[in-house]
Amino acid sequence: MDMRARVNAALKQAMKDKETARLSTLRLINAAIKDRDIAARGSGDEDAACCGDAEVLAILGKMTKQRQESARAYEEGGRLDLAEREREEIAVIEEFLPRQLDEREVQKAVREAITATGAGSIRDMGKVMGELKSRYTGQMDFGKVGPMVKDQLCASGNG
Incomplete structure (x- = not known):
């Protein structure tokens, strides 16, 4: 339904x-x-x-x-x-929203999205966020996820 x-x-x-x-x-x-x-x-x-x-x-x-x-x-x-x-x-x-992902699940999803998009620098943040939104709409707070993506991309050395 x-x-x-x-x-x-x-x-x-x-x-x-x-x-x-x-x-x-x-x-x-x-x-x-x-x-x-x-x-x-x-x-x-x-x-x-x-x-x-x-x-x-x-x-x-x-x-x-x-x-x-x-x-x-x-x-x-x-x-x-x-x-x-x-x-x-x-x-x-x-009641109509899917289960919210916990912190560990969100971090895993961010890593997977970075890998899937081939993101290597902060300039690829939009691609990563787009990937996450297409897969996890309603399951995570994208306002909180944005800084996590930024940290991950910066940690990869090319930020």
Whole structure:
């Protein structure tokens, strides 16, 4: 079952179960997917008019990151009720994301991507990041992976 179908099935189940908070988050996910579809249609590319699983994973990852930042801001502002609401939304969104790789798995993936792309210097960082994104979208935080790739490439001596 593709990601879009999984979200729609969960949405229907939340309606039946009258889970209002969950339903609200699932509707936000659906709206974000439809927004991406509309944006792709506007670009004139007929093949891009429908988000694939990789794009849906990217949308979900972005939504999770936004909510984590909001929860932190709410906590700093003393609004624990709103921070908790953001965490509940994160939990619903993460149901659709693949398992996150641990630190050791991320390091192994970085080494494999460097080998696969034949990267030898920092100038090849874009190729390595592209390789990682094509394989591991939704499974790692690319903001944290970037410095790891840079360190690995610099350690190879040609940085």
